[in-house]
Amino acid sequence: MRSSHTGGSPRKSGATSEFKNRRTFLKGSVATVAGIGLAGCSSNGDGNGSNGSGSNGGGDEAEIHVVTGETNQAAKQWFDRMANQFMQETGIAVTMDYSSLSPTERISTLIQTGNTPELATLDTGQAAQLAFRDQLAGVSELVGTFEDEYGGDVPDNVRLQMDGTDYTVPLWTNPTQVWYWSDVYEEYGLESSAALTWEEYQEIAAEINSDDMYGTVVPSATSSLSSFTFWNFLTSNGGSVASRSDGDVQIALDQGDNKARAVETVEYLNELHEYSPRASDFEWGDILQSFVSRNSAHSIYGPRAKLQVINNTPERKGEVRPHFPVHNGTEQFINNGGGWVLLDGAEYKDEARQFIEFTVRQNRLVDFLTSVAPVHNFPTIAEIAEMDEYRNSEFISENFRERDLEIVQESFEKGISWGGETEPYNQYGPSLFTSQELGTLLYNVNISGKDPEQAVSDTAGRLRDVLSNLQE
Amino acid sequence: MSIARFIDYIPQSVHDRVESDDRIIGTLFLLPVVLLVSFVVFLPVVWAVYNSLFDIGTLNPERNFVALGNYVDLLGADPMFWSSLWKAFYFAVGSTLLQLAVAVPTAVLLNKELRGIAVARAIALLPYLIPTIVVGMMFTWMGHPELGVVSNGLEDIGLTDGPMYFFGSERWAMPALIVANSWKFTAFIVMMVLARLQSIPESHYEAAQMCGASAWRQFRDVTLPNIRNVVLLVLLLRGIWMFNKFDIIWILTRGGPANATTTLPVYIYEIAFTQYRMGTALAASTLLFLLLVVAGVLYLRAFDPASEVET
Numbered sequence: 001m002r003s004s005h006t007g008g009s010p011r012k013s014g015a016t017s018e019f020k021n022r023r024t025f026l027k028g029s030v031a032t033v034a035g036i037g038l039a040g041c042s043s044n045g046d047g048n049g050s051n052g053s054g055s056n057g058g059g060d061e062a063e064i065h066v067v068t069g070e071t072n073q074a075a076k077q078w079f080d081r082m083a084n085q086f087m088q089e090t091g092i093a094v095t096m097d098y099s100s101l102s103p104t105e106r107i108s109t110l111i112q113t114g115n116t117p118e119l120a121t122l123d124t125g126q127a128a129q130l131a132f133r134d135q136l137a138g139v140s141e142l143v144g145t146f147e148d149e150y151g152g153d154v155p156d157n158v159r160l161q162m163d164g165t166d167y168t169v170p171l172w173t174n175p176t177q178v179w180y181w182s183d184v185y186e187e188y189g190l191e192s193s194a195a196l197t198w199e200e201y202q203e204i205a206a207e208i209n210s211d212d213m214y215g216t217v218v219p220s221a222t223s224s225l226s227s228f229t230f231w232n233f234l235t236s237n238g239g240s241v242a243s244r245s246d247g248d249v250q251i252a253l254d255q256g257d258n259k260a261r262a263v264e265t266v267e268y269l270n271e272l273h274e275y276s277p278r279a280s281d282f283e284w285g286d287i288l289q290s291f292v293s294r295n296s297a298h299s300i301y302g303p304r305a306k307l308q309v310i311n312n313t314p315e316r317k318g319e320v321r322p323h324f325p326v327h328n329g330t331e332q333f334i335n336n337g338g339g340w341v342l343l344d345g346a347e348y349k350d351e352a353r354q355f356i357e358f359t360v361r362q363n364r365l366v367d368f369l370t371s372v373a374p375v376h377n378f379p380t381i382a383e384i385a386e387m388d389e390y391r392n393s394e395f396i397s398e399n400f401r402e403r404d405l406e407i408v409q410e411s412f413e414k415g416i417s418w419g420g421e422t423e424p425y426n427q428y429g430p431s432l433f434t435s436q437e438l439g440t441l442l443y444n445v446n447i448s449g450k451d452p453e454q455a456v457s458d459t460a461g462r463l464r465d466v467l468s469n470l471q472e
Numbered sequence: 473m474s475i476a477r478f479i480d481y482i483p484q485s486v487h488d489r490v491e492s493d494d495r496i497i498g499t500l501f502l503l504p505v506v507l508l509v510s511f512v513v514f515l516p517v518v519w520a521v522y523n524s525l526f527d528i529g530t531l532n533p534e535r536n537f538v539a540l541g542n543y544v545d546l547l548g549a550d551p552m553f554w555s556s557l558w559k560a561f562y563f564a565v566g567s568t569l570l571q572l573a574v575a576v577p578t579a580v581l582l583n584k585e586l587r588g589i590a591v592a593r594a595i596a597l598l599p600y601l602i603p604t605i606v607v608g609m610m611f612t613w614m615g616h617p618e619l620g621v622v623s624n625g626l627e628d629i630g631l632t633d634g635p636m637y638f639f640g641s642e643r644w645a646m647p648a649l650i651v652a653n654s655w656k657f658t659a660f661i662v663m664m665v666l667a668r669l670q671s672i673p674e675s676h677y678e679a680a681q682m683c684g685a686s687a688w689r690q691f692r693d694v695t696l697p698n699i700r701n702v703v704l705l706v707l708l709l710r711g712i713w714m715f716n717k718f719d720i721i722w723i724l725t726r727g728g729p730a731n732a733t734t735t736l737p738v739y740i741y742e743i744a745f746t747q748y749r750m751g752t753a754l755a756a757s758t759l760l761f762l763l764l765v766v767a768g769v770l771y772l773r774a775f776d777p778a779s780e781v782e783t
Contacts, residue, residue, distance in 0.1 A: 295619070
C-alpha cells in the first residue's frame with residue numbers, strides 16, 4: 001500500500017489533501033466502471049481493484065519503489081541484485097521501475113498520481129529540478145555514511161547542496177575529457193600531453209582535418225551536448241555563466257571580464273568549427289557515432305567514447321586516449337554526476353534510507369562502478385578509485401591504461417559542477433544548463449553566422465529569463 | 473414449417489415484449505463500452521480542461537487556482553505559442569497534401585488488374601506497419617549529412633556540392649520531416665482510396681469508354697467524383713492527426729534546430745517536461761483541442777464527407 005500516507009511538510013498538507021480527493025475520485029470512478037461495466041468479465045468483484053492499489057486490510061508491509069533511467073543490461077542486473085539481496089536481508093520489498101524515458105518524467109507522473117516513489121537515481125541536473133520544488137528529502141547523513149564506508153570525502157564538485165543540506169548521494173561522476181585517436185596523431189607525427197593548450201588543439205585539428213576525417217567536432221545545435229561543450233570551454237577559459245551578488249545568483253555571461261571570456265570562447269569554437277562537421281543537430285549519440293566511425297579525430301565527452309570503441313571495434317581500443325584542452329593556465333572542465341535521491345513525499349523514507357545505505361556498503365558500489373559504464377561512471381570518492389577491487393577489476397585493467405585513469409581522475413579533481421561556479425553552490429546552475437540556451441548560442445554563431453558579441457548578449461538575456469522563472 | 477411462417481404465428485404482444493427486451497439487452501451490452509469510453513476519453517478531457525485553470529508544477533502536486541491566467545499568458549505573452557501553432561499548421565497541411573498527392577495516383581495504379589498487383593498492394597501498404605521509431609531511425613540514417621544515402625546520392629549526381637543537413641538546417645528540417653512522416657502515413661490514404669475505387673462498378677468506365685472518353689476524362693468524370701467524399705474524409709482525419717503529431721518530430725529533430733520544427737504538440741511537451749509548467753501545458757492542450765474541434769465542425773458543415781457512408 002502506498003496511498004494511505006504521504007509525508008511532507010505542513011505547507012504541503014493542503015495540496016496533498018486535495019490531491020487525495022482527486023485520487024479518491026479517480027479510484028471511485030475506476031471502481032464504478034469496473035463494478036458496473038466489467039461485472040462478470042474481469043473484476044474480482046470486491047471493488048478493490050488490483051495491483052495492490054486497494055487497501056491491504058490493515059497490514060503495512062513496506063515496499064520501496066525505485067525509479068531509474070539506468071536501463072542497460074549491466075545496470076539492470078546490478079539493481080535487481082541489490083533489490084533481491086536487500087529483500088533477503090531485511091524482508092523489505094524493492095520494486096525497480098526502469099524508465100526508458102527521462103526518469104524525471106516518470107517521477108512527475110508518479111507524483112501527480114499520488115504514487116511518489118521512494119527513491120530514484122538521477123543526474124545532478126535532474127535532481128536539482130526536484131530539489132527546487134521541495135520534492136527531495138535531505139540525505140546529508142547518508143553522504144556521511146558513504147564517506148565513512150570508503151574512508152574519503154565526497155568533494156563539493158559532485159554534491160548537490162542547498163543551504164548546507166545534501167540532496168543527492170553522489171555515486172558516480174562523469175568528468176569531461178577530449179578523447180582522440182592516437183594512431184591518427186602518430187600518422188601525422190603529432191605529440192599529445194594530458195593538457196593541450198587551445199592553440200595546440202586547434203593546430204592539431206587543422207592538421208588532421210581532411211576529406212577522410214574531420215579534425216574535431218564542435219556540436220552546434222540547440223542541444224544539451226552543445227551547451228555542455230560551450231560551458232566546458234568557457235570554464236577552461238576561466239569564465240562563468242553565473243555569479244553571486246549580495247548573495248543572489250545572477251547571470252554573469254555578459255558582465256565585465258567575463259563577457260570578454262565568453263566572446264573569446266565563442267570565437268574560438270567558431271574557428272574550431274571550421275574543422276568539424278556542421279553538427280547542427282548533434283546530440284550525445286551523434287558525437288560518439290562520429291568518433292567511433294572515425295569520421296572525426298576527437299570527441300569531447302567522457303570515457304564513454306572509449307567504451308563505445310571497446311564495444312564496436314575492440315581491436316582499436318588501445319588507440320583511444322584522453323586529454324583536455326586548457327587556456328591561460330586554467331585546467332578546469334565540468335563534472336556532471338549522479339546518484340541516489342530520496343523523494344520527500346514518499347511513504348517509506350526510513351526503509352529507503354536503509355536501502356541507500358545497503359547499496360553503498362561492502363563494496364557493492366564498487367561492483368556498480370566496475371560493471372555499469374566503468375570509468376565513464378567514475379567514483380566520486382578518490383579512495384574508491386585507488387582500491388584494488390576497482391583498479392584491478394577485469395574490465396578496467398584489461399581496457400584502460402594507468403595513464404588514462406590518471407587523466408580521468410585529474411579532470412575529475414579539477415572539475416567543477418554546474419552549480420560550482422559560485423560560493424555557495426548555485427542551485428540554479430543545473431537548470432541553466434538544461435535550458436540549452438548555451439547550445440543555441442553556438443548554433444547562432446556557427447550555423448546562423450551571428451556576431452559573437454551580440455549572440456553572447458542575447459543568450460545572457462534569455463538566461464536571465466530562465467533564471468527569473470526559476471526564482472519566482 | 474419455415475422460421476418466417478413460425479414467426480407469423482407469434483402474437484403481436486409477444487413481438488413487442490421481445491423487441492423491448494432486445495432494446496434493454498442491447499443497451500446493457502453497450503453500457504460497459506460507453507462507460508469505458510467515457511472513462512478513458514471523456515474524463516481525461518474534462519480533467520485536463522479543469523486543471524488548465526490551475527497553476528500546477530509538473531514535479532509538484534500543489535495547485536493554485538489562476539482562472540484563465542494560463543490562457544492569458546499563452547495567448548498574450550508567449551510568442552512561442554503562436555510560432556509553434558503556425559509550425560503545426562505548416563506541418564499538418566504539408567503532410568496531408570503530400571500524402572494525398574502521392575496516395576491518390578498510387579491507389580489508382582494499384583486498382584488496375586495487372587500481374588503481381590496483389591504483391592504491389594502489399595508492398596505499398598507495408599510502411600504503415602512499420603513502427604514510427606523504426607521509421608525515425610531509418611530517416612535519421614538516410615538523412616545523415618556525412619553517411620546518409622540521400623545526401624551522398626545527391627552529391628554523386630551533382631545536384632549538391634556538399635553534405636545536405638536535412639534535419640540540422642532551419643530551412644530543410646520541416647520539409648524533411650514532412651517527407652519522412654508522409655512516407656509512413658501515405659499508405660493509410662492509399663488503403664482508403666483503393667477500397668473506394670474497388671467499389672466503383674466497371675460498367676461506369678465501360679459507359680464512359682463507349683462515349684469516347686479519354687483516360688483523363690474517365691478519371692475526372694468517373695473516378696474523382698466517386699472518391700471525392702473519401703478524400704474529404706481522409707483530409708479531415710489526416711489533418712487532425714498530423715496537427716497532433718508528436719512522435720516522429722521528437723524522434724527526428726526534437727523541435728530543432730533553433731525551434732524550426734517546434735510544433736504545438738512539441739511545445740506543449742516542452743512546457744510540461746522542460747519548463748515543468750503542467751497547468752500551462754494543459755491550457756495549451758485545451759486550446760489545441762478547441763481549435764481542432766472548431767475546424768472539424770466547420771469542415772464537416774462545409775463538405776459533409778459523412779454522405780460517403782450513405783452513398
